[in-house]
Amino acid sequence: MKLQMIGCSHHHTNLAFREKLAFQPNQVVEALAKMRAAFPQAEAVLLSTCNRVEIYTAAENEENCPSALQLINFVANYHGLAPDEVAAELQSLDGEDAVRHLFTTAASLDSMVIGEAQILSQVKQAYDMANEGENTGPLTHSSFQAAMRVAKRVQTETNIHRKRVSIPSVAVADYASQFFERFDDKVILVIGAGEMGEETLQYLIDKDAQDIRITNRNHQRAVDLATKITGTAVGWEKLDELLIEADLIVSTTGATEPIITADAFRSISEKRHQQPLFILDLAVPRDFDPAIAGFIGVYLYSIDDLQAVCDRNRKARERDWPKAEQIIDEEVKRFMTDLYRRVTGPWIGRLKQQANEIKAAELERLYNKLGNTADDPKIRKEIEVTLSRVVNKLLHPPLESLREEMGPEESSGLLDALKKLFQLKD
């Protein structure tokens, strides 16, 4: 039995190379089909995200599982890269290490942003695609289902997933939601078309934000972003009007001076009639004069205010890290125990069967030799019981050792020894 993983992640491989190795969803389907053709007896799941590319392979019979080298060649051929170049970037893990890695990845403990929820759905999606392509089997079923169970356990038993650590996620989930009950009827104004603004908008769109207005000094960039997220691009000259109508402002310009001063905001404030306004000033340096926070109904948050919460959440996650690791350890141990029980079970059964066959043959030979003496049922029973005891007592220590050894190497070594010593055949 073999279970292995080869792949690369953000830890050791740069983005440029990860992009070269990445599989788009349609490529995943194609690659899995090619793998099935190349290694028909092997199970395979291909996980490809922006932060990692990993191929999990498994087979009940070790010879049927592709080697790490074969997989490296497969990936290199698929992407038209040199195998040496790919080999230098890919990491290979076997057995328990591969299982531990899968569990850790699914639980988002190996992610770039620890605790981000997306990875679990990506793992599930990868497993589903392998299922659809009929690339899965008993080993990948049990390992991926266990991984999803472990991820949920980490989610519910620790704070790692509850505490958000990115500025946009904290801005929306921890703050904007405290102001607004719903976002579909709110006017959301984005000043600047930067990356941070776009990411924040994604979280707001997830909350059903619909009326999104984008303004930028370079109008084309506002148009591009508006097209991308289905918002409305508005000219920079209408900034004051936009400020009067907005309920929530996300500002991320690269301006070196505040674009809205307290004096300028005074006339805007009068026209707003103290309508509550939540401003997320995510620009460095700030776009809004800090004095604006003093206006009635205005709640102004800068990146520093949010960063403090992010840092605090990060520390809270770190505090829960040992607990999460402990869960992973427990689950890996449980999974490996179950797995090796499954491997050794048939062999133990075969050994017992062999012993019983020998016992039966010897009993028959003995009864034939004893003739009438063995006709007494009491004597027959006593002989049978004695022989059974001898067999059981002889088999008990090696079988118990086999059951107790849960590690892959020990168990595999003992199993091989058992097979050789008792000449057990497949």
Add this chain to the structure above:
Amino acid sequence: METIDGGWMTKISLSCFAFSYAIAMILEISRLFFRAPVRFLIIVGLTVAGIFAHTVYLWLKFQKDFSGGTPMSSWYDWCLMVSLAVAVIYAIIAIKKNENSIGIFFLPLILLLILVALFVKDQDAFTQSEATSIWAITHGISLLFGTSAMIVAFVAGVMYLVHAFRLKKKLPPRVGFRLPSLEWLEQCNRFSLFFATALIGAGLVSGAIMNILQNSESQSGIPWSNSVIISSAILLLWLIIITVFEALYKPARQGRKIAYLTVASFVFLAMVLCFVFMAEHAGQNQQVSCLWEAWQ
């Protein structure tokens, strides 16, 4: 009227539901300090158990009073009914907003109303003859629900002010002290205040009509110079002013102003109720037994 044999339910006393609410409140407060996975279910369970005991207690008291004269016709009963109405509203909001710590604000008021009920327990009940007019029923029921709505508006207003203060000061969010969004609190505050104004207004006007009728028929009404009548009239005037103010002045419709006005209105109402309980507004003098009438 048929009565039911209460059985074990006859053993339910005021302390049963007061105790349930008190434990629920302690558990709500404990949210501030540590996390516990099943706590919310226990809080809801205790509140529902309290509401059940509270209802059974009032129902059995109603049956008992019915056989002896005028049921539900004292300030003691009135306070317990208001506390039951507020407890039901709290339970509904708590289940709907299960991540929020609203019990910290609601449960002390529920317990306070029960305490007030105990405080006025020895006051005489209203006589049957005092509780027979349609105006008396309107007066009692309107004030009962108006007071309940005002308590909800007050709680929403206080929560709004606390929440707005925390957000303005940029205090970091606390897992154990999450409040509903400002938008929700503002809406809850505004609607509750609107209903409270309408119901209290109806209650006070019907009370005034009842008094005019009693004075014209038998000179048995309350003197118009009575402190309760004067304070009630000021309360009504105040509620009308803030309703008009809110309708005409746009900034008053949103933000902290409406919350401040609600808190002030509640304080006003509490003062009027103090006058009612302390002065001889009802009981020995005049008052209603609305449920009695409804039952008739």
